[in-house]
Amino acid sequence: MASNVTSRPSTALDLTGSKYRDIPFEEKERLFAEVKADMRFEDVLYGCYECGICTAACPSARFYHFSPRIIAQAVAREDEDLVYTLMNDSIWDCSQCFSCDRCPRHNSPGGLITVMREVAVRNGLQTARDALEGYGRIIYKVMSTGTQVSPDMLQADAFPDWGKHVTEIAENLDIWRRALPPETLHTTETGWEIDDKTIIELYLIWHMTGVMDMIKDIDEGLFMILQDVMEERLEEAGYDETFD
Amino acid sequence: MGANIPIHEVIKPAKERGFKWDPNEAPTEDYHDALEQLEKEGELEILRVPEPYIEVENKYGRIKKIPLERTWHHKSCGQCGHIPGYSTSIFWLNRQLGLDYLDPKDQTSCTAWNYYASATSNPAAQAAVAVRNFAAAGETGYFPLIHCGTSFGHYKETRHEIIHHHDLRRQVKKIMERLGKKLVMPEEIVHYSEWVHVIRDKVAERQTIDMSQIKAAVHPACHYHKLIAEDAIYDEEIYGAQRSAIITGTLLKLGIDVGDYSTWYDCCGFGFRHILVSRDFSRSFSTMRKIEIMKKEVNPDVVVTHDTGCVTTLDQSQFAAKAHDRDVGVPVMSDSQIAALAMGAHPYKVLQLHWHNTDNKAFLRKLGIDVEAKWQEFEDACEKLKSGEQQFLTWEDADA
Ligand code: SF4
Ligand code: SF4
Secondary structure, eight states, X not given: OOSSOOOOOXXXXXXXXXXXXXXXXXXXXXXXXHXXXXXXXXXXXXXXXXXXXXXXXXXHHHHSSXXXXXXXXXXXTTOHHHHHHHHHXXXXXXXXXXXXXXXXXXXXXXXXXXXXXXXXHHTTOHHHXXXXXXXXXXXXXXXXXXXXXXXXXXXXXXXGGGOHHHHHHHHHHHHHHHTOSSGGGOOSSSSSOOOHHHHHHHHHHHHHTTHHHHHXXXXXXXXXXXXXXXXXXXXXXXXXXXXX | OOTTSOHHHHHSOHHHHOOOOOGGGOSSOOHHHHHHHHHHTTSOEEEOOOSSEEEEEBTTSOEEEEESSSEEEEOOHHHHHHOTHHHHHHHHHHHHTTOOEEOOSSOOOOOHHHHHHHOOSOHHHHHHHHHHHHXXXXXXXXXXXXXXXXXXXXXXXXXHHHHHOHHHHXXXXXXXXXXXXXXXXXXXXXXXXXXXXXXXXXXXXXXXXXXXXXXXXXXXXHHHHTTTGGGSBOBTTBGGGSSOOTTHHHHHHTTOEEEOOTTTTSOOSXXXXXXXXXXXXXXXXXXXXXXXXXHHHTOOSEEEEOSHHHHHHHHHHHHHHHHTTOSOOOOEEEHHHHHHHHTTOOTXXXXXXXXOOSOOHHHHHHTTOOHHHHHHHHHHHHHHHHHTSOSSOOHHHHHO
């Protein structure tokens, strides 16, 4: 858990393209082609009226220099330079709430952003590395334990802005978890108790779908830790490195 | 000019004009038909809603079946981890109403919180995780009831992708074969709050706490009613079917006065990655666009919502806002907790309100609950756990 809750400077988004002028156009084209090749692309963008309804509904647009209209518009106009800028300096501000799905063109700007983020991660863009800084422990948690957050994450240094009740929970954690009637909830390191066999199946899914390769590209250190944990448990369960 | 325009019809108030959906005019395909077709072709197996079920109408007037029992509880990471009275209340309601349910250990997170927050995944992984959980449910003979709004939303997206992308289907099928499982899709993707909605009459029949003096503001979860919008339940009796009926239908049935406010449609500010590593946004949005507006326009005793992230963000964000003298200070709970409370559930042993942040004592006192006595009962129960007299609090203890 990141202890530093970052405060993004509210700087204006530079849409002139000058910031990334030195990046070869072919590279921008390649990344854009990857976005368009994604199987979800045909469901998230049909064009764009440039009406701004998405931005009117967008929570992130209220607090950041961020606009789903600009993103949908840039992609629909096939403006590779602008798309590259947005992939670097804008997409991580999105809240993924899908309020923009009210688009009259039946676009899903939020869904388009999901795809663009994935391309940024897969290609190890610095923006993706920055956005994921401090987030590694969360990825570790969900990939290695099968639940995204756990009771023992509630620590005052991780949530200083949630007040003293976080400290109270941390101090009473063991007893308060045992004071839960459902028997699956007595855990502290996972949200609920998960069978060993279930976790093994989850590990196999990560390996078979290329998620481990994705992690390797974006955070080698995290990959090594995950690999260690998974290998041991997979071996115990009788799987070799080919997962057979 | 204009002679043929039925102007009197047009200017009638909305209620008089009436509104009736026509499922045949729906802007989307009926995914039930698509699933049936794929099953016929041997591409997948449909996990059918077990009887008895209740039929309701979705956004486009299509019938949605909500199972009453034999439910397989697909738990939520954030609910179980940080606000466990949320899921405990769902289980408690099942037990009180004598409905058969299963709380499985063969369940993983849908992993969608991470998918939306970090994009360190892909459609194949997400679909395989979903289908593995569905298959695990199917093996038990129970039907998945999804606790988390984001799992609900993401599974709807996954269903769409599995229906429309043959290659993805093949890939997931192969993975499932390696795991010794089948490619299974449920006939309906059902959110627990839909189940609460259809049992609201039963809850009201057993209501022991009068809630008629309570005013509430409702926050609907984005991933429930915006992300693949059509699965959401709408009802002519509630908001004239212009907004999802969930939560509001339940509260009205319990006698609660539901107040309307101008930012009803806005998100809570959770943001997926924001709530974990960029909380300045979540705090600002949830307090300035939701809580403060609710206070100004409704002045509710409680905010009721139906998703993990919404309870978390709307509740936890108020602490820092208070330090800045913002107009906050309303307790936040789930519809499952409110329904359980109405039936007399213990505020600490069942609702587990000590995991929530914003002070809720005034709300409980308004309902005539002796807060100090209830807390003492919980403390006494914890003493037994500390002394080793007992290892866990049981369901029997919760109702003692
Ligand atoms: S994405 Fe849709 S809502 Fe947004 S500007 Fe384009 S057409 Fe309008
Ligand atoms: S999904 Fe992203 S772009 Fe769309 S409304 Fe939400 S924050 Fe804005």
